[in-house]
Amino acid sequence: MSWDTISLERSDGVATITVDRPDSLNALNRGTMLALSEAIEEAENARVLVFTGAGEDSFVAGADIGFMQEIGTDEAQAYAELGHEIFRAIETHDAPAIAAVNGYAFGGGCELALACDFRVASENALLGQTEIDLGIVPGWGGTQRLSRLVGDAVARRMVLLGERLDADSAAEVGLVDEVVPQEDLERAVSELADELAEKPRFALAAAKEALNQVHEMPLSAGLEYEQRLWSGLFGTHDQREGMAAFVEKRDPEFE
Template structure:
């Protein structure tokens, strides 16, 4: 299992469970955590996991997003590197050779929502809240959200969610197709564990082939779109609105955009 203070990997009976473990920061993703998550995904694959569950530690958050305190002073080049790392993790989830279930137990904002979008299936606690909230930080989704969101909920809804940075509760997320199931908060772990066990009992090679075929539907266009998103996201670093949006978040005040 990976040696990390921020990621836990457990493998049992063919099911790997990856837990982002920064509850004091609402499981926000900094470089260390992203790197550890990438390494843990590789270890889960090497362990021949037939199903994988991604979740967050604590009662409040799945992954509340990227670490804004880290991001606020990034240069364009540094932001590009951070976007590349986030994309590598999301791509590793999307191409993991077994079904991946996001157990969304709380806040899933920004990069956290994007990691959930990269999963095959999404199950939300009734307490969960989701959103692509980057616009209020003076940036746009940078880990795949501009491409994967519209393919899941449709173009109109995706534009509304990205333009307004709207936060939606679990039931609304279910109605728009953002999550597949909503369950009581105290039943989430058991519900997802049963799903994962059912998947792990299926023929592994057939599941892997099915996932590859399903992913292929969007492969060529999405690759170009994701590349463009990375460049666009990082180009916003150093602008007044990015600096002001992130400073206001860290300082807990309303931003004053240009």
């Protein structure tokens, strides 16, 4: 499939999805969101997902304000549902997802990064939930995922005051995992993606699924869930190969 504002590239199990609206700082309008959803479906069998934005100025500057300016409550509800559906698809995808934050990540752009498992930022990245200054609140998961990631105090400053964090500050509070020079971002993300792609895919999917349940289940239920995932991996090729390789002191060859 091809889209005007989204590109999808595959290499050795890694699917890179790029929001390609550099003239609009890669803002997400409805058409781009629908294309993004289709690209994620197209990447169903990928071992790793990478999300980034075209150019060096912006990851995703947010939802398209020009589009949102004229819509009413019903359209806003539909737009919110679309965003939640897409970001939940990233969060629950079998493949781990990496956000390569190469510039501005405001509003919906920050929420896109929050839906990913890893966030690697260039030194010129700037992140924020800036909706308050538009007279609205985060609508694609920002109030929920942000506080779970960085804690209540930081989340309240970002959401209620619209504070923006540079890359180093974002790393200090745990909003991003790693900060690298702009010219090294592609290499750093590629190395992380390649390392993840070499892991056993069913175990990786199970591990991600279990980690996602931390905020969904009480501890007792989460522990039982982990047991079922753990035992269900026994008898798979990757479990047998991984343990055989360990005993035989060689590198495993996972499917």
